[in-house]
Amino acid sequence: MSLIKAREMMNEALNLARAAAAQGEVPVGAIVVKDGVIIGRGSNRPIDSHDPTAHAEIIAIRAAAAQLGNERLTDCELWVTLEPCAMCAGAIAHARIARLYYGADDPKGGAVAHGPRLFEQATLHHKPEVYAGIAADVSAILLRDFFASRR
16 A cells, blocks of 8 residues: 555544544544445544444444445455554454554553454454554544643
8 A cells, every 4th residue: 555545544534533532532533445445434432422332443344334235344444543442453353354554552442552462362263464553643642632631
């Protein structure tokens, strides 16, 4: 994938993260891409929706699955601004997403490079390719500024 295309995809996820922050939600955004086309978008909405599972990744995965009419998102990519938590990493594996691109690391709540490192578990049936650190600085600043404004 070209650097220009990677920036375009992550910028789309960052815009969704900004929209979440504007609604008072933790600024995380995600998109699902198939053959270079965005088929699912999501931004964090657990507060607004009163749903603890309404993470950006889950919303984007649900939208993509509905778009394809299939619970399997093989040959799809997930772009997300923050390292996925255990719930979202599990959903990524169950959806059979081929590639995961994420921005900022999440040492406390992440489950890909931190915590349980879900994709390293021998019993996991599907393990996506993982690419970390895409626009990590921008993602981290969004999160830092959001939480600083709440203190």
